[in-house]
Amino acid sequence: MNIKVAKFGGSSLCDASQFQKVKKIIEKDPERKFIVPSAPGKRHREDIKITDLLYLCHAQVSHHVPFNEIFKVISERFLHIAKELSVTVDLHAILQDIQDHIGSGASLDYVASRGEYLNGIILSHYLGCQFLDAAEVIMFHKNGSIDLQETQKRIAPYLDDDQKYVIPGFYGSLPDKSLKIFPRGGSDITGAVVSKSVSASIYENWTDVSGFLVTDPSIIPNCKPIETITYRELRELSYMGAKVLHEETIFPVLEAGIPINVKNTNDPENPGTMIVSYREPINSTGSITGIAGRKDFTVLAIEKNLMKNDISFVRKLLSTLENHQIRFEHTPSGIDSLSLVIKSSELNGKLDKLIEDIHVHCKPDLLEVHPNMALVATVGHGMAYTPGISAKLFTALYESGVNVRMIDQGSSEINIIVGVENKDFEKAVTAIYNAFVK
Numbered sequence: 001m002n003i004k005v006a007k008f009g010g011s012s013l014c015d016a017s018q019f020q021k022v023k024k025i026i027e028k029d030p031e032r033k034f035i036v037p038s039a040p041g042k043r044h045r046e047d048i049k050i051t052d053l054l055y056l057c058h059a060q061v062s063h064h065v066p067f068n069e070i071f072k073v074i075s076e077r078f079l080h081i082a083k084e085l086s087v088t089v090d091l092h093a094i095l096q097d098i099q100d101h102i103g104s105g106a107s108l109d110y111v112a113s114r115g116e117y118l119n120g121i122i123l124s125h126y127l128g129c130q131f132l133d134a135a136e137v138i139m140f141h142k143n144g145s146i147d148l149q150e151t152q153k154r155i156a157p158y159l160d161d162d163q164k165y166v167i168p169g170f171y172g173s174l175p176d177k178s179l180k181i182f183p184r185g186g187s188d189i190t191g192a193v194v195s196k197s198v199s200a201s202i203y204e205n206w207t208d209v210s211g212f213l214v215t216d217p218s219i220i221p222n223c224k225p226i227e228t229i230t231y232r233e234l235r236e237l238s239y240m241g242a243k244v245l246h247e248e249t250i251f252p253v254l255e256a257g258i259p260i261n262v263k264n265t266n267d268p269e270n271p272g273t274m275i276v277s278y279r280e281p282i283n284s285t286g287s288i289t290g291i292a293g294r295k296d297f298t299v300l301a302i303e304k305n306l307m308k309n310d311i312s313f314v315r316k317l318l319s320t321l322e323n324h325q326i327r328f329e330h331t332p333s334g335i336d337s338l339s340l341v342i343k344s345s346e347l348n349g350k351l352d353k354l355i356e357d358i359h360v361h362c363k364p365d366l367l368e369v370h371p372n373m374a375l376v377a378t379v380g381h382g383m384a385y386t387p388g389i390s391a392k393l394f395t396a397l398y399e400s401g402v403n404v405r406m407i408d409q410g411s412s413e414i415n416i417i418v419g420v421e422n423k424d425f426e427k428a429v430t431a432i433y434n435a436f437v438k
């Protein structure tokens with residue numbers, strides 16, 4: 001029998017009524033054998049995710065401030081879900097144990113992971129499935145990278161029975177048995193790691209939208225969904241800010257070619273989006289796959305006459321960044337000019353010294369700092385080979401009055417990135433969407 005892995009995000013498990021939808025989905029398909037839950041997410045716009053409350057608990061304890069009030073909110077949320085679902089597991093004892101551990105200075109990774117752990121326990125009881133603690137099966141190397149071989153070995157004993165298993169998302173264990181979490185949003189990565197480890201026929205990622213949409217629905221309401229997208233396109237879009245899937249999700253499933261199906265827990269019959277290794281390139285109708293972007297970058301624009309003749313210039317510039325431990329995103333360049341696009345958060349408290357050091361080591365003729373920039377990526381497999389795409393994109397931006405401050409097609413032929421001012425970000429996304437999709 002094929003094995004399917006089904007990951008349910010925090011929005012799919014935010015309250016008892018969402019759990020009921022999840023149960024129907026799991027019961028509908030016997031192949032859905034491994035279920036990966038996140039912690040309860042937001043029930044409405046102003047709500048707070050359980051994971052955020054757990055981070056807050058840890059911060060309170062590290063500042064020697066009482067955390068009991070916040071922990072009470074967390075406990076009540078889980079107890080309420082369990083009560084509404086008539087789940088009889090003794091949550092009080094488990095919650096007390098967690099509270100004691102947090103109070104005695106448990107690690108951030110332990111504290112942050114408890115939302116998935118508790119949700120996993122409730123979900124497994126509610127579904128009548130086995131609970132498989134991620135601490136026992138999702139294994140990391142000492143250096144913090146995922147140990148796929150060991151994970152596969154640990155999950156192997158559970159493959160051939162007729163049980164279904166709930167494995168909480170977001171965390172696993174280091175070789176010394178301490179807990180380690182993935183980056184925020186990382187339950188998606190757990191789902192991919194489990195899929196790879198069990199050679200799943202498909203990795204279903206259940207969320208609150210009907211698949212990967214062409215762009216962020218908070219900018220374009222009723223945005224069109226993407227039917228099929230390649231891993232590479234997805235990687236570009238999620239790296240550039242499309243929130244649905246964590247940007248590292250594809251790596252475990254990429255080599256094995258396991259398709260990811262993004263589906264909507266609130267509309268389970270909708271086919272959602274299939275993420276696959278290959279699809280036909282976009283054709284001469286000039287369509288695109290998606291648009292994503294982020295605000296708050298700073299561009300350092302550097303000019304130096306005969307820059308290309310100074311063979312050590314780029315090395316000196318990048319060494320200066322390295323000395324300050326600053327990561328950059330893009331480096332569009334011209335004959336005698338080069339720009340560094342850096343997340344503004346990377347520069348906090350470091351900008352003045354960085355500029356001083358660039359002047360000392362690289363001696364540029366001109367160095368300008370442009371803060372408050374946003375990047376907008378338009379992504380589509382085969383875009384570079386399709387005449388007219390750039391013209392359409394830049395015409396749309398021009399006609400909307402968006403001032404394009406930077407262009408970067410990079411070496412990947414599936415992406416055109418433009419830099420605009422933060423204030424023009426939504427306008428730029430809307431202009432591109434209307435030109436290509438509407």
Ligand SMILES: Nc1ncnc2c1ncn2[C@@H]1O[C@H](COP(=O)(O)OP(=O)(O)O)[C@@H](O)[C@H]1O
Pocket residue numbers: 008009010011012038041185206207208209211212213214215216217218241242243244245
């Ligand atoms: N391109 C996009 N397609 C779909 N959703 C997007 C996109 N960009 C941003 N989003 C947002 O991502 C949300 C789903 O991601 P997330 O909140 O992490 O879900 P989950 O709780 O299921 O993990 C959607 O509700 C939507 O608001």
Ligand SMILES: N[C@@H](CC(=O)OP(=O)(O)O)C(=O)O
Pocket residue numbers: 008009010011038039041049051052115169170183184185186187188
């Ligand atoms: N709960 C964790 C992990 C996660 O992936 O959550 P979600 O699936 O709701 O994005 C977080 O908030 O970061």
